[in-house]
Amino acid sequence: MAGLTPLTALKGVGPKKAAILAAEGIASPEELFDYFPRRYLDRRTICSIGSLRTGESTTVVGRVVQARQEGTGPGRMRFKAVLDDGSGRIELTWFKGVRYFASSLKPGDELAVHGKVGFFGSQAQMQHPDYEHLSGNAAEGRSDYELFHTGGIIPLYTTTAAMKQGGLGSRQLRTIIAGAFSRYAPGGRENLPESMLREYALMPLADAYREIHFPASPERLEAARNRMKWTELFYTQLLFALRHAHLERNSSAPRLTHSGPIAGRFYETLPFDLTDAQKRVIREIYRDLRRDRPMNRLLQGDVGSGKTMVALFSMALAADNGLQSAFMAPTEILAVQHYLSLKRSLHPLGIEAVLLAGRQPKRERQEALAALADGRATVAVGTHAMIEDAVSFSRLGLVIIDEQHRFGVLQRKALQDKAGSPHVLLMTATPIPRTLTMAGFGDLDVSVIDAMPAGRLPVETHLVAESSKNRVYDVLHREVRSGRQAYIVYPLVEGSEKIDLRSAVEGYEELSSGVFSGLRLGLIHGQLSQGEKDSVMERFRTGDLDLLVGTTVIEVGVDVPNATVMVIEHAERFGLAQLHQLRGRVGRGKHASSCFLIHASLAGEAGERLQAMASTSDGFRISEIDAEIRGAGNVLGREQAGMVSGLKLADPVRDVRLMEPARRAAFALAGDDPELRKPEHAMVRSWYMRHYHARSTLADIG
Numbered sequence: 069m070a071g072l073t074p075l076t077a078l079k080g081v082g083p084k085k086a087a088i089l090a091a092e093g094i095a096s097p098e099e100l101f102d103y104f105p106r107r108y109l110d111r112r113t114i115c116s117i118g119s120l121r122t123g124e125s126t127t128v129v130g131r132v133v134q135a136r137q138e139g140t141g142p143g144r145m146r147f148k149a150v151l152d153d154g155s156g157r158i159e160l161t162w163f164k165g166v167r168y169f170a171s172s173l174k175p176g177d178e179l180a181v182h183g184k185v186g187f188f189g190s191q192a193q194m195q196h197p198d199y200e201h202l203s204g205n206a207a208e209g210r211s212d213y214e215l216f217h218t219g220g221i222i223p224l225y226t227t228t229a230a231m232k233q234g235g236l237g238s239r240q241l242r243t244i245i246a247g248a249f250s251r252y253a254p255g256g257r258e259n260l261p262e263s264m265l266r267e268y269a270l271m272p273l274a275d276a277y278r279e280i281h282f283p284a285s286p287e288r289l290e291a292a293r294n295r296m297k298w299t300e301l302f303y304t305q306l307l308f309a310l311r312h313a314h315l316e317r318n319s320s321a322p323r324l325t326h327s328g329p330i331a332g333r334f335y336e337t338l339p340f341d342l343t344d345a346q347k348r349v350i351r352e353i354y355r356d357l358r359r360d361r362p363m364n365r366l367l368q369g370d371v372g373s374g375k376t377m378v379a380l381f382s383m384a385l386a387a388d389n390g391l392q393s394a395f396m397a398p399t400e401i402l403a404v405q406h407y408l409s410l411k412r413s414l415h416p417l418g419i420e421a422v423l424l425a426g427r428q429p430k431r432e433r434q435e436a437l438a439a440l441a442d443g444r445a446t447v448a449v450g451t452h453a454m455i456e457d458a459v460s461f462s463r464l465g466l467v468i469i470d471e472q473h474r475f476g477v478l479q480r481k482a483l484q485d486k487a488g489s490p491h492v493l494l495m496t497a498t499p500i501p502r503t504l505t506m507a508g509f510g511d512l513d514v515s516v517i518d519a520m521p522a523g524r525l526p527v528e529t530h531l532v533a534e535s536s537k538n539r540v541y542d543v544l545h546r547e548v549r550s551g552r553q554a555y556i557v558y559p560l561v562e563g564s565e566k567i568d569l570r571s572a573v574e575g576y577e578e579l580s581s582g583v584f585s586g587l588r589l590g591l592i593h594g595q596l597s598q599g600e601k602d603s604v605m606e607r608f609r610t611g612d613l614d615l616l617v618g619t620t621v622i623e624v625g626v627d628v629p630n631a632t633v634m635v636i637e638h639a640e641r642f643g644l645a646q647l648h649q650l651r652g653r654v655g656r657g658k659h660a661s662s663c664f665l666i667h668a669s670l671a672g673e674a675g676e677r678l679q680a681m682a683s684t685s686d687g688f689r690i691s692e693i694d695a696e697i698r699g700a701g702n703v704l705g706r707e708q709a710g711m712v713s714g715l716k717l718a719d720p721v722r723d724v725r726l727m728e729p730a731r732r733a734a735f736a737l738a739g740d741d742p743e744l745r746k747p748e749h750a751m752v753r754s755w756y757m758r759h760y761h762a763r764s765t766l767a768d769i770g
């Protein structure tokens with residue numbers, strides 16, 4: 069079909085233009101049809117310059133009234149233009165491509181510009197806006213500017229500088245695409261079953277292609293975009309659905325039907341009652357564990373919501389059924405902490421736990437391995453040191469992975485492979501919005517702990533300029549005087565470990581000989597040996613240290629309820645998820661807690677992140693903001709990002725209304741026809757094989 073036709077077969081496309089397009093990955097009419105506009109100009113939704121507000125990203129349309137180059141020499145040159153739309157004027161500045169602008173932007177030109185609005189006094193400004201020429205020339209008939217003012221909807225395509233200079237602006241692309249439409253029918257092969265189009269009132273594919281490129285009305289355009297988003301969401305969910313169906317049919321796990329004395333006694337010995345959310349989640353897990361299909365569940369809960377408790381109950385149930393559990397954590401500090409809490413809570417009930425961490429004395433490790441292999445030990449807690457070949461279990465039934473986002477698919481799989489098909493519980497303290505969960509973890513069942521233990525006071529968050537740090541030191545002194553403890557964290561960024569480590573070590577030395585000379589300080593970072601780390605953590609845990617200075621090694625999981633202040637140095641260098649995790653180290657007990665984000669500046673994205681931290685403590689909201697700032701793929705992490713990279717139009721955070729039914733439709737179809745063999749699904753099968761099958765290994769998670 070059209071896929072094999074070269075673009076030069078189209079009117080207006082010679083070898084030169086074809087080469088420019090090919091460099092953008094457009095080599096056939098089919099790829100041209102799939103080159104969707106990035107934005108539309110629609111008079112009904114465009115802002116007037118007079119009503120702009122600072123900070124908003126927007127598009128304005130107007131006529132250039134001034135244009136000139138300013139400054140000379142490298143780094144000083146800029147091009148400035150003033151755009152007027154009748155309601156007001158906005159100043160546009162470009163620092164790059166100045167010569168190009170000087171030769172192509174003139175007073176009288178009509179432009180659409182898109183960018184972030186700033187103000188200098190009362191003067192609206194945009195720096196480096198994305199722009200589009202709307203003026204036509206006599207030969208082209210009506211210009212886009214006229215079209216815009218008479219209410220037409222004008223698609224704007226992403227056009228690189230090379231494209232623009234080669235005469236391939238949005239306007240020319242539209243002409244070429246229109247030519248392609250008249251020769252080849254895009255979307256001639258529908259990729260969704262007729263019944264689905266009817267049930268969900270979806271626009272047929274061929275119509276959707278036409279409306280995307282040549283919208284007849286805002287409503288038709290919306291319907292077309294929804295149809296395209298549906299296709300993307302449906303097929304990415306189908307990947308998960310098929311994998312889920314496959315697991316359901318092909319693997320069996322031990323049934324944990326016996327809710328016996330260990331779990332029961334554990335419940336009775338708890339010093340507090342479980343929250344309703346914890347109880348609900350434990351019930352969900354117990355229900356999974358009673359089935360003869362492997363559990364594949366993701367447990368989300370904000371930092372401090374008490375996920376470890378849920379893990380302990382799951383392991384207790386496994387023990388009641390004579391099965392071993394493996395509990396893996398991403399850092400040695402955290403593994404040791406879990407190990408100690410297991411010893412405290414489950415050892416008295418007859419559960420033998422062993423620790424498998426990286427730098428362990430050889431004898432201790434040998435003993436642990438033997439106890440697991442012959443079944444004397446019921447629970448193994450450890451880091452990725454647990455996945456080594458030497459580690460084997462006699463009857464592993466449950467695998468729990470804490471802070472699962474810190475592990476790769478292969479590491480998680482390696483642990484699972486130590487049993488036939490064990491039950492798997494993944495835990496994560498970076499909660500992500502529901503739709504993003506579906507987009508990244510669609511083959512997993514999800515449980516959410518959506519409430520904090522009673523009596524927790526929210527952590528007060530303060531943004532503090534570097535220059536007012538002394539204020540924070542006063543607070544630390546006060547807290548320590550009343551018996552509390554605190555963390556002071558320095559950044560540790562990949563690639564600059566050496567410099568960063570120095571800043572933590574120097575910070576520690578400065579503080580302990582300076583402002584905090586009377587207090588007991590500890591230092592912790594990744595370069596210490598396991599023994600040293602353990603002993604520092606233990607001294608902090610038992611109240612032997614007042615202040616713990618360190619790098620982000622304490623980021624995840626660390627639980628010392630008496631610590632009430634978290635100070636983060638150079639907070640602007642941390643990511644949002646990291647900041648949220650760090651803040652989660654305090655506010656874990658009954659004392660009021662606070663978090664100080666010390667920063668050198670609040671400019672740019674870093675400023676947005678810090679403001680977000682100050683504005684909310686809800687982990688779900690924070691990851692939503694993170695997704696807005698950095699894109700959904702980055703929030704999901706490297707592996708799951710593969711699932712959202714297939715989304716061109718659909719947004720896994722914003723398109724909730726489409727995601728849910730698309731997911732339901734995908735699971736219904738896979739449940740009904742797990743091999744896609746039915747004749748009415750032939751088109752689904754062929755589209756899936758062509759566009760999605762190659763990625764099916766990415767769905768192979770869990």
Ligand code: ADP
Nearest residue numbers: 340341342343371372373374375376377521627
């Ligand atoms: P996270 O979800 O961040 O892993 P933890 O499991 O570390 O949280 O729990 C945080 C703290 O809350 C721990 O000190 C734990 O003992 C305590 N905790 C857990 N559940 C409850 C509860 N139901 N009531 C009171 N405290 C609880």
Ligand code: MG
Nearest residue numbers: 375376497625
């Ligand atoms: Mg935890």
